[in-house]
Amino acid sequence: MNMLTSHEPSSDAAPTARRPGPPLLRVEHLSREFGGVLAIGDLSFTVAAGDIHSIIGPNGAGKTTLFNLVTGVYKPSGGRVLFDGADVSGQAPYRLAARGMSRTFQNLQIFFNMTALENVMVGRHLHLDTRLLPALFRFPSLVRRDSEARDRAAQLMTEVGLSRYIGADADSMPYGALKRLEIARALASQPKLLLLDEPAAGLNATESREIDEVIKTVAASGVTVILVEHDMKMVMGISDHITALNHGRKLAEGTPAEVAANPDVIAAYLGAAP
Amino acid sequence: MLAELLQYLLSGLTIGAIYALAGLGFSIIYNASHVINFAQGEFIMIGGMASATLTASGVPLPLAILIGCGGAMLVGVAVAKFAVERARKASTVTLIIITIGASIFLRGVAELVWGKDFKRLDAFSGETPIQLFGASLQPQSLWVMGCAGVLIVAIGLFFNKTLTGKAMLATSHNRLAAQLVGIDVKRVVLASFALSAALGAVGGAVVAPITFSYTEMGIMLGLKGFTAAVLGGLGHGPGAVAGGLIVGVAEALGAGYLSSAYKDAVAFVIILAVLLFMPNGLFGKRGTERV
Amino acid sequence: ADPIKVGAIVSATGPASFLGDPEKKVLELYADRINQAGGVAGRPVQLTVYDDGGAADKAASFTKRLIESDKVDVIVGGTTTATTMAAVPLVERGEVPFISLAGAVVIVEPVKKWVFKTPHTDRMAAEKVMDDLKKRGLTKLALVSEDSGFGKSGREQTLAVAKERGIELVADETYGAKDTDVTAQLTKIRNNPAAQAVLVFGLGQGPAVVTKNYRQLGINLPLYQSHGVASKEYIRLAGGAAEGVRLPAAGLVVASQLPDSDPQKKVVVEFTQVYQEAFSVEVSTFAGHAYDGLMIALDAVKRAGGTDKAKLRDAIEQTKGYVGTGGTVTMSAKDHMGLTLDAFHMVEVKQGDWTLAK
Amino acid sequence: MLLEIEGLNSHYGRIHALKSANLTVREGELVALVGANGAGKTTLLRTLSGVHPASSGVIKFDGRDITRLNPVRRVAEGVIQVPEGRQLFGPQTVEDNLRLGAFRRGSGTPDADLERLYELFPVLRVKRDQPAGTLSGGQQQIVALGRALMAKPRLLLLDEPSMGLAPLLVAEIFEAVQRLKREGVTILLVEQNAHAALSIADRGYVIETGEIVLSDTGPALLSNERVRQAYLGL
Amino acid sequence: MNRILHGRLTGLAVLGAIIAVLPVFLTNNFHLDVAILAGFNAVVCVGLNLLIGYAGQISLGHAGFFGIGAYASGVLVGVYGWPPVAALLAGAAFVGVLAFVVAKPILRLKGHYLAMATLGIGIIVSIVLRTESGLTGGPDGMMVEPFKIFGVELYGEKAWYWVVGVLLFGVVWLSLNLIDSPMGRALRAVHGSEVAAEVVGVDTARFKVMVFVLSAVFASVAGSLFAHYAGLITPAKADFFKSIELVTMVVFGGMASTFGAVVGAVVLTLLPQALTVFQDYQQIVLGAILMATMVFMPKGLLPTLAGLLPSRRRA
Numbered sequence A: 001m002n003m004l005t006s007h008e009p010s011s012d013a014a015p016t017a018r019r020p021g022p023p024l025l026r027v028e029h030l031s032r033e034f035g036g037v038l039a040i041g042d043l044s045f046t047v048a049a050g051d052i053h054s055i056i057g058p059n060g061a062g063k064t065t066l067f068n069l070v071t072g073v074y075k076p077s078g079g080r081v082l083f084d085g086a087d088v089s090g091q092a093p094y095r096l097a098a099r100g101m102s103r104t105f106q107n108l109q110i111f112f113n114m115t116a117l118e119n120v121m122v123g124r125h126l127h128l129d130t131r132l133l134p135a136l137f138r139f140p141s142l143v144r145r146d147s148e149a150r151d152r153a154a155q156l157m158t159e160v161g162l163s164r165y166i167g168a169d170a171d172s173m174p175y176g177a178l179k180r181l182e183i184a185r186a187l188a189s190q191p192k193l194l195l196l197d198e199p200a201a202g203l204n205a206t207e208s209r210e211i212d213e214v215i216k217t218v219a220a221s222g223v224t225v226i227l228v229e230h231d232m233k234m235v236m237g238i239s240d241h242i243t244a245l246n247h248g249r250k251l252a253e254g255t256p257a258e259v260a261a262n263p264d265v266i267a268a269y270l271g272a273a274p
Numbered sequence B: 001m002l003a004e005l006l007q008y009l010l011s012g013l014t015i016g017a018i019y020a021l022a023g024l025g026f027s028i029i030y031n032a033s034h035v036i037n038f039a040q041g042e043f044i045m046i047g048g049m050a051s052a053t054l055t056a057s058g059v060p061l062p063l064a065i066l067i068g069c070g071g072a073m074l075v076g077v078a079v080a081k082f083a084v085e086r087a088r089k090a091s092t093v094t095l096i097i098i099t100i101g102a103s104i105f106l107r108g109v110a111e112l113v114w115g116k117d118f119k120r121l122d123a124f125s126g127e128t129p130i131q132l133f134g135a136s137l138q139p140q141s142l143w144v145m146g147c148a149g150v151l152i153v154a155i156g157l158f159f160n161k162t163l164t165g166k167a168m169l170a171t172s173h174n175r176l177a178a179q180l181v182g183i184d185v186k187r188v189v190l191a192s193f194a195l196s197a198a199l200g201a202v203g204g205a206v207v208a209p210i211t212f213s214y215t216e217m218g219i220m221l222g223l224k225g226f227t228a229a230v231l232g233g234l235g236h237g238p239g240a241v242a243g244g245l246i247v248g249v250a251e252a253l254g255a256g257y258l259s260s261a262y263k264d265a266v267a268f269v270i271i272l273a274v275l276l277f278m279p280n281g282l283f284g285k286r287g288t289e290r291v
Numbered sequence C: 001a002d003p004i005k006v007g008a009i010v011s012a013t014g015p016a017s018f019l020g021d022p023e024k025k026v027l028e029l030y031a032d033r034i035n036q037a038g039g040v041a042g043r044p045v046q047l048t049v050y051d052d053g054g055a056a057d058k059a060a061s062f063t064k065r066l067i068e069s070d071k072v073d074v075i076v077g078g079t080t081t082a083t084t085m086a087a088v089p090l091v092e093r094g095e096v097p098f099i100s101l102a103g104a105v106v107i108v109e110p111v112k113k114w115v116f117k118t119p120h121t122d123r124m125a126a127e128k129v130m131d132d133l134k135k136r137g138l139t140k141l142a143l144v145s146e147d148s149g150f151g152k153s154g155r156e157q158t159l160a161v162a163k164e165r166g167i168e169l170v171a172d173e174t175y176g177a178k179d180t181d182v183t184a185q186l187t188k189i190r191n192n193p194a195a196q197a198v199l200v201f202g203l204g205q206g207p208a209v210v211t212k213n214y215r216q217l218g219i220n221l222p223l224y225q226s227h228g229v230a231s232k233e234y235i236r237l238a239g240g241a242a243e244g245v246r247l248p249a250a251g252l253v254v255a256s257q258l259p260d261s262d263p264q265k266k267v268v269v270e271f272t273q274v275y276q277e278a279f280s281v282e283v284s285t286f287a288g289h290a291y292d293g294l295m296i297a298l299d300a301v302k303r304a305g306g307t308d309k310a311k312l313r314d315a316i317e318q319t320k321g322y323v324g325t326g327g328t329v330t331m332s333a334k335d336h337m338g339l340t341l342d343a344f345h346m347v348e349v350k351q352g353d354w355t356l357a358k
Numbered sequence D: 001m002l003l004e005i006e007g008l009n010s011h012y013g014r015i016h017a018l019k020s021a022n023l024t025v026r027e028g029e030l031v032a033l034v035g036a037n038g039a040g041k042t043t044l045l046r047t048l049s050g051v052h053p054a055s056s057g058v059i060k061f062d063g064r065d066i067t068r069l070n071p072v073r074r075v076a077e078g079v080i081q082v083p084e085g086r087q088l089f090g091p092q093t094v095e096d097n098l099r100l101g102a103f104r105r106g107s108g109t110p111d112a113d114l115e116r117l118y119e120l121f122p123v124l125r126v127k128r129d130q131p132a133g134t135l136s137g138g139q140q141q142i143v144a145l146g147r148a149l150m151a152k153p154r155l156l157l158l159d160e161p162s163m164g165l166a167p168l169l170v171a172e173i174f175e176a177v178q179r180l181k182r183e184g185v186t187i188l189l190v191e192q193n194a195h196a197a198l199s200i201a202d203r204g205y206v207i208e209t210g211e212i213v214l215s216d217t218g219p220a221l222l223s224n225e226r227v228r229q230a231y232l233g234l
Numbered sequence E: 001m002n003r004i005l006h007g008r009l010t011g012l013a014v015l016g017a018i019i020a021v022l023p024v025f026l027t028n029n030f031h032l033d034v035a036i037l038a039g040f041n042a043v044v045c046v047g048l049n050l051l052i053g054y055a056g057q058i059s060l061g062h063a064g065f066f067g068i069g070a071y072a073s074g075v076l077v078g079v080y081g082w083p084p085v086a087a088l089l090a091g092a093a094f095v096g097v098l099a100f101v102v103a104k105p106i107l108r109l110k111g112h113y114l115a116m117a118t119l120g121i122g123i124i125v126s127i128v129l130r131t132e133s134g135l136t137g138g139p140d141g142m143m144v145e146p147f148k149i150f151g152v153e154l155y156g157e158k159a160w161y162w163v164v165g166v167l168l169f170g171v172v173w174l175s176l177n178l179i180d181s182p183m184g185r186a187l188r189a190v191h192g193s194e195v196a197a198e199v200v201g202v203d204t205a206r207f208k209v210m211v212f213v214l215s216a217v218f219a220s221v222a223g224s225l226f227a228h229y230a231g232l233i234t235p236a237k238a239d240f241f242k243s244i245e246l247v248t249m250v251v252f253g254g255m256a257s258t259f260g261a262v263v264g265a266v267v268l269t270l271l272p273q274a275l276t277v278f279q280d281y282q283q284i285v286l287g288a289i290l291m292a293t294m295v296f297m298p299k300g301l302l303p304t305l306a307g308l309l310p311s312r313r314r315a
């Protein structure tokens, strides 16, 4: 069984055509300031279900901040975030996770006090019995599901190319492996919406292509992906839709070809058509 | 009525200045290594005991204080070199336990050297109280407050204006990076211990006339200093002083208007309330780590 | 021969160290001296001393250790009322004779089968102070007591005795044993126009802090202390502030000033000499308490003809006319202390030394 | 020969992360080091800087054996590293970070250098008073590079300097690296962007699971089939 | 990591065997007494380790909870005549509620600020116990009646040894179960990175509160039983120094290791007793041992020693 595609069947998955699906995420007039400076200003866009939607923009454009706002790590100063039809602005990350969001971090957030495998198992949190009493008294049902989770986590690690690190302590792994570990952990929660913040940073071209494949497989299984990445080969190759930001505002929007040809984007970000 | 209030305030400020001095010591070491040094109280004790015993055997006061400072600095450097630095990779809690071990050890040694009895040190400029609108102030209080004032300014300048001070801060924020820009991180940590030991020893000497000195005097002062440093925001010099004064005044007012038994509780209730609304203390930096 | 096993728990460190430290020294000193002189009834004294640091629970645990593990024949100690009271149930249950060195009356009232004590009680101290007040025509007293066992018991006794003798208590403040500043409490007393004199009930450095703060606040009322400060240490710490302070104390602190007719004179002078020679510090009444405790115990061993605990206990209870540093001790089944008010002297600090108050 | 590494070994506990590596860098040369995740590139740089101990082998800098020198002494010699993961002094301002970069040069005023840096990367000037930790990932990367430049390196060790940078900036960084080279700085460059790195490098090394398996001139490596497949994604 | 640390069954079997065999070597009541005290400390430390070692949240106020448990039993049984079991449960319930109420605001704090806040709470508790002498006997403490259940009085070191032994075994078992469960993993994740835990669905606040309450209740129960056993309790059992001592035990034995917490508690209970032979040098030796152990074994006694054994890494 391929773990990447083994998500629970979702009704609105529309794998057939690359027609934009119904919006899964809608950002309306979102803004966030830090000490008077707007990191995100009056930003609106939608992400269609099933799409791979990339966010690009120069350093400091506000991409990571946008992720933090969408996933509840920061509270917006203004505007709304609608996910799956509901207004989720300002909700805590764990609530959003329960609704089906998951993400990776640009600044690695690894549980360095655990093994790599356990890191991924934490990703299965929402699908396990996390009550106190069953844990204290070790209910058999809990033990069984936990060992299933272990197998599943191991398989996920294999699929993102981490089979050699399954037994390793997280604090002994090299940077590139940790980036993949975050992807495996995020996938373990079987999200509807997966947000990846520079998944290819620290990977070489060949390794990036592997990540390409992983993302494509995930998306093909109906998971919506929002991708922040400076590797233009990856972005242009796999995105259905791209939103370009600059100074916290929307600079351009459209298909990869449209955005790549946009003179503003070229001037502010690309430098030359890739 | 007013005289009473004023009296409480004056006592509170005196005690508070003592706590502030202790708190400053915590801040310095914290600023260089993010270690909370629970042996800080023992540096104070060394200063107090040395100056009291030396003056009793005829050494002039300034020299006695100087010797006390020197001794405390040696001890501080030894603690840093043989304990804290060696366990560099250990977790913060482990380092704290090491400093607790050091404090027990130092107290034991002090007991052997100086005995268990209380030592008396004469007030620096007499004991005739100064009368202020019906309240009286010990001249020694002025010494304590003056010392705290001078030291906080000096330390503030050091950390904010000198490259060495900034290098110390940098070491605490990122030891690896500090090494990579050529900061001798070991020396920095040793220096921070020496500095805060000296500071503690001066503090011990100026407070000794008020509290007496004895080998266990550091325990309470250390605890209160830690409290002051955290309340003000760890690593923030003026914060530690403000924290110390607040704790001292809260205690004095609590003892005066509520009950002497609950005076410490009053101080801690205030601290809890502050932390509830300011999770990083009064002046502490807000988080600067991003994800 | 089998050694006589004497156990001791003292507070050689902690807030009561200025009581416990001399006690420990004296016990060790005299155990040595006695052994060098051939022991007691041909048996050497084997002394085991534990330092409880002034903590009641530690005292309890060490008492258990003395009884269960070291299997001692008699226990001397309990520097403070708190540590003593922690040990009491254990010695009662373990049936080991126990001679406390602490002051409070609760230790021996009601009488407990296995528990004795050497110092005067706090009740006697209160009585002595009240008598002195009356003599001076003062009737309104402000009380400052420590929130420890000795201070609390002393406070209760003061309240009771004051009522008996018609003295009005116009203030009742407390302070903590480790406080370094008592000005807030004293300010209240200073602002209380009714107070005519102040009595402090406490041990260790606390009373010295009170004395200093008292003078710093410029209070001029007569200041009394309890016998809990009857040590040169107190005068040294409080310095000039102690001038004029009065307190009830055993004859030991004014040994040389006692009239030659006083039966205690010879004992206290000799003890003072031995002590000061050995440690070159001034003798304190607490050292005397420990000396008395040890001597009463060993004397009882002689009379009991061995260390059978029940017999030893009976022998201690039958102590008669033992002249010690605290006075002449005559115990009985109803009195496990055996001291009277006569041996208690009102002393005053003059020029940095104790003098018998007129 | 500015840097000579002979038979260098390095361990993390039982893990043998660097296996008798041999590598040389001539004065004024730009040498690239490429390899997969976990190959040991970072370990090599850390061992060169002295923040990770060598288990055996010799590191010679400018003819002197520096294998046992502590990091501070190596920095004083001019061996400066831009570490992986940026490693800024987060709560301190951008300007303080940069000034600390010049720490080893003593108390002299590096204001002119600071000014030049601000010219080179204007974003640093904009953010000079902001705590470095609150900058965006790419901005932090620039601070890390700037801090190293403030030290006036003789040998600059770059650990993935283009990581997280926008395409425009990547180009700028590579230009800056070339300019540094022209100014006489010797550079050892670790890059995942192997194509760009090898394009500007005089020579390159390929490292696989702790072993240096290949070395050649930049262009030769670019056309090496094995390299193309494993690192260039071609 | 080593099998001994993680193999739950092996570890439990060893612990059980030690508890069962130990009385053979404890020749007098004093030795049993020390063993019992070590057991009580171990129970508290196992709970505290869940909080400090696994969830990474420091508490410098746990002695306060121990003290509340102890005084609840002392006062409710002694003054109000409750049955000891009811008093124990009431104490635990009160501590649970108190911990729950304070946990939410306090556990938002991090690191030293959290340490300060918990320290404050512990100190306030001990001040109340010290001051309300009408009920608690004040600074010198109070006597506590013996433990009675179904009319049987639990008396003597022998009996208590088994009670504490069984209690410790049970608490260790529960703790091992908890750690080896999704909830336990979530706790450790909170230690590793709170945001990362949150974005995969861990309600970090809830888990922190839960483990805080749990460890406080462990402490309270231990406190209640201790009070009955010791027969005398003082506010010192609730004060700052006791809290520090507990944390020291956890760290000394090895954070994030249940058996480490037990080892730490046992060693640091025995050590001061053993060091009385050094007389005046006691403190010096204790301080030196503490420092040296932490310097040379920064991970704590048990993990370091276990690391020396040839270890099989898990697949």
Ligand SMILES: Nc1ncnc2c1ncn2[C@@H]1O[C@H](COP(=O)(O)OP(=O)(O)OP(=O)(O)O)[C@@H](O)[C@H]1O
Residues within 6 Å of the ligand: A034, A035, A038, A039, A057, A058, A059, A060, A061, A062, A063, A064, A065, A066, A106, B290, D134, D135, D136, D137, D138, D139, D164, D166
């Ligand atoms: N906590 C904060 N405090 C102050 N400023 C902040 C904070 N977080 C973000 N900013 C500012 O907001 C802007 C946007 O940062 P963000 O990290 O979102 O950029 P980004 O698009 O992800 O850039 P990069 O591609 O370099 O990762 C930056 O200028 C940054 O300095």
Ligand SMILES: Nc1ncnc2c1ncn2[C@@H]1O[C@H](COP(=O)(O)OP(=O)(O)OP(=O)(O)O)[C@@H](O)[C@H]1O
Residues within 6 Å of the ligand: A171, A172, A173, A174, A175, A176, A177, A202, D012, D013, D015, D017, D035, D036, D037, D038, D039, D040, D041, D042, D043, D044, D084
């Ligand atoms: N702290 C550590 N403890 C144990 N092993 C480590 C540690 N750091 C690195 N390793 C191991 O050393 C090897 C080399 O790691 P290194 O970080 O040097 O790789 P790298 O080439 O820089 O990889 P990347 O491109 O991902 O940064 C890896 O196998 C890694 O697992």
Ligand SMILES: [Mg+2]
Residues within 6 Å of the ligand: A063, A064, A065, A106, D136, D137, D138
């Ligand atoms: Mg970003």
Ligand SMILES: [Mg+2]
Residues within 6 Å of the ligand: A174, A175, D041, D042, D043, D084
């Ligand atoms: Mg690397």
